[in-house]
Amino acid sequence: MMSVLPYLVAVWIFLTGCYGIVTSRNLIHAVGCLAVCQSATYVLLLAVGYRDGGTAPVFSDVEPGSRPVVDPVVQALALTDVVVGATVTALLLALVIQVSKRHGTVDPDELSELRG
Amino acid sequence: MTRRVRRWVLAVGGAGLAALLVAACPALPPFGGATHPYGDRVVHESLARQTANTIASVNFDQRAFDTLGELGILFASVIGTVVLLRQTRDERRAAPEPAAVSLPVRRYALIVLPVALLTGLYVVAHGQLSPGGGFQGGVVAATALHLLYLGADYRALENVRPIGLYEVGDALAASGYLVTGFAGLLGGTAFLANTLLPYGTFNTLASGGTVPLLNAAIGMEVACAVVVLLARFLDQAVEIEKESGS
Amino acid sequence: MNGWTATATAVLALGGGATVWGVATGPLGRRVVAQNLSTSLACPVLLLLAQGYGRPSYVDLALVLALLGPVGTLVFARLLAEDLEGDPPGARAATYAVAVFGATVVIVLCAVAGPGRAMVKLLVTGALLVAGNLVASRALAGGFSGSRHG
Amino acid sequence: MDDPLIVVALLLVAACATAAVAVRDPERQALVLAVLGTALAVLFTVLQAPDVGLSQLAVGSALTPLLLMLSVRKVRRRERGKGRTR
Numbered sequence: 001m002m003s004v005l006p007y008l009v010a011v012w013i014f015l016t017g018c019y020g021i022v023t024s025r026n027l028i029h030a031v032g033c034l035a036v037c038q039s040a041t042y043v044l045l046l047a048v049g050y051r052d053g054g055t056a057p058v059f060s061d062v063e064p065g066s067r068p069v070v071d072p073v074v075q076a077l078a079l080t081d082v083v084v085g086a087t088v089t090a091l092l093l094a095l096v097i098q099v100s101k102r103h104g105t106v107d108p109d110e111l112s113e114l115r116g
Numbered sequence: 117m118t119r120r121v122r123r124w125v126l127a128v129g130g131a132g133l134a135a136l137l138v139a140a141c142p143a144l145p146p147f148g149g150a151t152h153p154y155g156d157r158v159v160h161e162s163l164a165r166q167t168a169n170t171i172a173s174v175n176f177d178q179r180a181f182d183t184l185g186e187l188g189i190l191f192a193s194v195i196g197t198v199v200l201l202r203q204t205r206d207e208r209r210a211a212p213e214p215a216a217v218s219l220p221v222r223r224y225a226l227i228v229l230p231v232a233l234l235t236g237l238y239v240v241a242h243g244q245l246s247p248g249g250g251f252q253g254g255v256v257a258a259t260a261l262h263l264l265y266l267g268a269d270y271r272a273l274e275n276v277r278p279i280g281l282y283e284v285g286d287a288l289a290a291s292g293y294l295v296t297g298f299a300g301l302l303g304g305t306a307f308l309a310n311t312l313l314p315y316g317t318f319n320t321l322a323s324g325g326t327v328p329l330l331n332a333a334i335g336m337e338v339a340c341a342v343v344v345l346l347a348r349f350l351d352q353a354v355e356i357e358k359e360s361g362s
Numbered sequence: 363m364n365g366w367t368a369t370a371t372a373v374l375a376l377g378g379g380a381t382v383w384g385v386a387t388g389p390l391g392r393r394v395v396a397q398n399l400s401t402s403l404a405c406p407v408l409l410l411l412a413q414g415y416g417r418p419s420y421v422d423l424a425l426v427l428a429l430l431g432p433v434g435t436l437v438f439a440r441l442l443a444e445d446l447e448g449d450p451p452g453a454r455a456a457t458y459a460v461a462v463f464g465a466t467v468v469i470v471l472c473a474v475a476g477p478g479r480a481m482v483k484l485l486v487t488g489a490l491l492v493a494g495n496l497v498a499s500r501a502l503a504g505g506f507s508g509s510r511h512g
Numbered sequence: 513m514d515d516p517l518i519v520v521a522l523l524l525v526a527a528c529a530t531a532a533v534a535v536r537d538p539e540r541q542a543l544v545l546a547v548l549g550t551a552l553a554v555l556f557t558v559l560q561a562p563d564v565g566l567s568q569l570a571v572g573s574a575l576t577p578l579l580l581m582l583s584v585r586k587v588r589r590r591e592r593g594k595g596r597t598r
Contacts, residue, residue, distance in 0.1 A: 002515060003146035009522045011137040013529040015130060020533035022126045028538040028583055032545055035576065036529050039552055042568075043525065046559045049155065052148035056560045057159050057170035060246040060319055061419045064163050069170075070560045071155030072162075076174035078556075080186045082567040083251040083338060084193075086575055090345045091193040093583040094200040097352060100587045101204075109119065171563045221436065224497040228490070232429045239422065239566070246419040247562035255570035256426060259433060262578065266436045342575065346582075353582040358590065363516070371517045374554065378524045385547045386531035393543050400547045401573060404554055411557055420562050423553065426569050434546050434574040441581040442539065 006047035014040035027096040027106040031089060038085045042078045049074035166315040167324035172244045176330040180308040183330070184293065187337060191290050194341045198283075201348040203356055212354045215269040225267020232260030240335035244324045250331045254338025262346060270354050279347050282340045289337035296329050366414030370407045373463075377403040391451030394438050394502050399453075401431025402460045402495040406467040409487070413471055418480055425487045432494030439501040450504040457499045464491045521555040542580040549573055 013036060020033030049071030055062065057069040100106050103114055145151065162173035175183050203209070217225075236257025243249030264273040297308040305311045308330075316323035381403065384396030405427045412420035439446070468488030475481045528548040535541045549572020556565035 002519075003148070004141045004144075005519065006147050006522055007141040007144055008138065009526045011134065011141065012526055014137075015134055016530050016533045018130065018133075019126065022122065025536065026538055028580065028587065029536060029541055032538065032541045032580060033533055035545060036532050036548070039525075039529065039548065042552070042564065043522075043555070046556060046561050046564065047147055048145065049152065049561075050148050050559050051150060051152060051155075054560055055415060055417060056247070056420075056562050057155070057162075058245075058247055058417075058419060058562065059163070059168045059170070060242075061417060064159075068150075069155070069159060071152040072158050072170040072174050073154045073179075075561045075564050076171050076179065078561070078564045079171060079249075079567045080175060080183060080251060082564060082571055083255060084186050084189050086255075086571040086579075087190050087193045087197075087341060087345060089576065090349070090579050091196045091200075093579055094197040094348070097583055097586050098200050100590055101358075104590070106587055169563070215440075218501070220497050221501045224432075224493065225436075228429065228433075228494070231486075231490070232433075235425060235429055239426070247422055247566050249563065252426075252563070252566040252570045255567075255575060256430065259430060259570070259574045259578075262574075263433060263436075266433065266440055346575075346578065349579055349582040349586075353586045353589070367517055371520055374517070374524065375520045378520075378551065378554075379527075381547060382524065382527050382531060382551070385544050386535060390540065393540060397543045397546050400550050404550045407554060408557060411554075415560075417562075420557060423557060423562055423565050423569060426566060427550070427553070427573065430569065430573040431550070434577050437574060437578045437581060438543065438546075441585055445539075 006050075007044065010040045010044035010047065013037075013043060025107050025109065027099060027108060028093070030108070031092045031096060034092070035085070035089055038081070042082065045074040045078045163318075165310060165325060165327075166318045167327055168245045168319045169243065169247070169249070171247075172249050172327055172331060173324065175249065176244075176327045176334070177310045177325070180297070180310075180330060183334065184297070184308070187290055187293055187334065190337065190341055191286070194286065194344055197345055197348055201352050203351075207356050207358055209355045210357050212270045214271070217267060217269070222267050225263040229260055229263045229267070232263065233257055236260055236339070240332060241321065241328075243331040243335075244327045245319060245321070250334030250336075251338055254335045255342055257335075258339045258342035258346070261343060265350065270350060273350075277343065277347065279344065282343045282347075285336060286340035286344060289333045289335075289340060292333040293330060293337070296326055296333065300326075364414055366410045370410040370414060373403065373407055373410070377407075377460075389449065390442065390445055391449050391502075392453075394435070394442065394446065395451045395453045395456070395499070397438065398432075398435045398495065398498050398502060399456060399460050401427060401434065402464060402491060405431065405487070405491050406464045409467055409471055409484070413474065421480070421483055421487065425483065425490070428487050428490040428494060432498040435498035436501055439498065446502065447504070451502055453499070457495065461492050461495050464488065464495070517558050521551070521558045524551045525555050538580065538584050542577045542584070545580065546573060546577045549576065 017033045017037030024030040051070045054068045054070040057072045162170040167173035236253045239248035240253030300309040310325040313325045381396045381400040408424040528551045532544040553565040553569045
């Protein structure tokens, strides 16, 4: 069980986030759910890179080679995406504000009614 | 599409996706396993280049080209936000009401602001040694600046934040990253190859060749980007109003 | 697993569970208090983990959380001030209990670390943690509107 | 080795993510997302990824909540202003 539990948690977080996006009645809430989906990818990546009994491959306070280390590649992938993901969230929120200015609502259902 | 139809589509698609994902889980390498071929090679290579923080070595040396892509996304989303949230013709600026902030909060903000800025710089500067780097430190420093909004009011923040300067800083940092990359090309090797500077002594601030330079460029880029983004949002939320609305 | 990580596990399971429950349900006042307590609980947990894993460099995380956690709470205190005015949240007992827990963890870790650079970092983190926690909960309890009269 | 710790951190993140989706009011969701950010940072530390944890703390504790709350405020103010002119 332990060998797949982290992956299952990542799957659960991703699917929950998707459910939230589709059923959302407020675009700001949908953007928040997208942030939840993003965090699923970080959990998955870091779970793939983990090694039992390992420690971070940062050698400022441990001697190289003295302890097993976890995989740094996936950490580098997740690390950049956390920050870049936040700016993309900002871009989406800017779009939501624009939608609210143009149409006076942020409910996706009302918006699709406006389009006809 | 009505809500009910949409829910059904979601239920069917979601169930299919869930089944596929769960079926894929046992096929992944088992959690905590000992085989990490890429990780082992990266650690070896990073130690050969005297970079103590392997993750910084991946980001700013071994896969620096990927980080250039991330930089592009960051830059593009900042430009997109600035364009989307500019002041339109039917809007006007209303001076925000001065906020009443209690004395303990104000004192706390003014004491923590320099500490947080310093921590941000520390996190950027030690990026190639201890956990941290340009991405994290930039966000910390930029967030610290907004303690002025929380501890005083929006006008105090505007006084220390000439937004044009940060936009220029954003562009300068992005081009600094590119120039460091092209310098490798001029030096007779590949774009963004870490051959320009000596690798230095392991676990000192000047170690890792071009890693500290690229790290600093990213730190500046992220800090300026976050300040510009938040400035647009604060403008919209605090100052800009629709002309006919009031 | 050693004593440090075992303590961290216990705090995470009990305190973390309680704050998630508190932030997801109930009136707005309770939710903001739970958010504030979550950062001030996570900070000592991170310190305990740094000690348990034998990695002093992990203390940077606790330092950043001690700095930015209260800032996040101040964001909510500022932007939800109107909604919170009606029923100012006051969870004095829980706030002080968490502050005392954080201070205890910092003091114990200082005693273990002994005098030096690591101890200074721990003390700075602890001071920021406790001060930030108390100021943020004060701000939530109406600190932003408190000075309108004086 | 540190299995219980990993399991607790994973379950905490899963519970928090579920709560973040289930809470429908954007202001209250921003509060849950702030807690989710902290829980994720602890999980990343447990998975020995302090760099990612630091990133998540820097972004999740103050930046994302501030962006979300400012957007909510802007949208609310517009809707209120619209109500007044009608």
